[in-house]
Amino acid sequence: MTTLSAQLADLGYRAGWAAVRYAPERLARGLFDRVGGLAGRRNGGPDQLRRNLSRVIGVPPDRVPDDLVADAVRSYARYWCEAFRLPAEDLAARAATLTLPQPDRDRLRAAHDRGKGVILALPHSGNWDMAGVWLVQNYGQFATVAERLQPESLFDQFVAYRESLGFEIFPLSGGEQPPFEQLAERLRAGGIICLLGERDLARHGVPVTFFGEPTRMPAGSARLAIETGAALLPVHHWFTEAPMSMASVGEPIDVSGGVEAATQALATAFEANIAAHPADWHMLQPLWEADWSAERRARIGVPDDHGSADPTNGLGTGEVAP
DSSP: OOHHHHHHHHHHHHHHHHHGGGSOHHHHHHHHHHHHHHHHHGGGSOHHHHHHHHHHHTSOGGGSOHHHHHHHHHHHHHHHHHHHHGGGSOHHHHHTTEEOOHHHHHHHHHHHHTSSOEEEEEOSBSOHHHHHHHHHHHHOOOEEEEOOOSSHHHHHHHHHHHHHTTOEEEESSSSSSOHHHHHHHHHHTTOEEEEEOSOOOSTTOEEEEETTEEEEEOOHHHHHHHHHOOEEEEEEEEEOSTTOEEEEEOOOOOOTTOHHHHHHHHHHHHHHHHHHSGGGBOOOSOOSGGGOOHHHHHHHHSOOTTOOOOTTTTOOSOOSOO
16 A cells, blocks of 8 residues: 555545444445445446355356356445444443344353363354454453554554443554463453454465465464464354344364464354355455465465565454455
8 A cells, every 4th residue: 555545545534433433323334335236236336246156156257247256245344344333332232232042142151161262253243242242242352463553543543432332452463472472361361352264375374275265364363263272263243123233152163183273163163154244344455365465375375485474473464454
């Protein structure tokens, strides 16, 4: 991102948080829905989104229904509308708009009651911040990581936003301590951490097969579970009629086979959930190896000569914003 585009992004997010949060909800939702629908249909919608959805539903990109692409962009717009409005809302009331079925509540409670910590891994689906609000209202503060954005003021905005919702934020890089150890400490104390887990374009991502094609995913969730004994649970969030939404908590991932096997098992769990709610999966960037640019292939696919360690321990990227 150039200096100018970074500054414009910073101003845009500031404007969103300053203005949208105070607009009447019906007006704000209607505006974002219309804009999302128009963007989703203009010239067939975002090309990379269409390519990503083609893997999910198992058809060539030109056979992806236009309605699905438009619905996906509207869903993405809804995420931003809610993100801009959440800091000014009654968070307890907003948490009550999320439905988590009783079996899933019991699964989460059982994992938490073990006292060894819980790792909730989720993809970029629905409104993961809304899922975090529900978690804070029902379990108290949890910890997560934030990718450092440019300019620094934009990073600070996102950290302040999520801290206002009750999240504990550790910077992915540039902090006083590596985030892996800080997260491990929270887990050893019986706490909960949340990590976005389906996209890692760093050199140290774990190779997985996802919807039948190779890509890489962050290893941090599996590594933390193995090192601390915490339960690793796949979580999913999706939208229903506004302002309502739903979430699921899956069965614990078996980490006894090591990091690679556990990460693949997590990818498989993500597959099932994303396939059930494809319009709410907000993946507009290249994810699969087949879509990587030559520069990215060189950066990701070729190991460095010295085998340097990953300073983030595989926690991945994209933890702050979609």
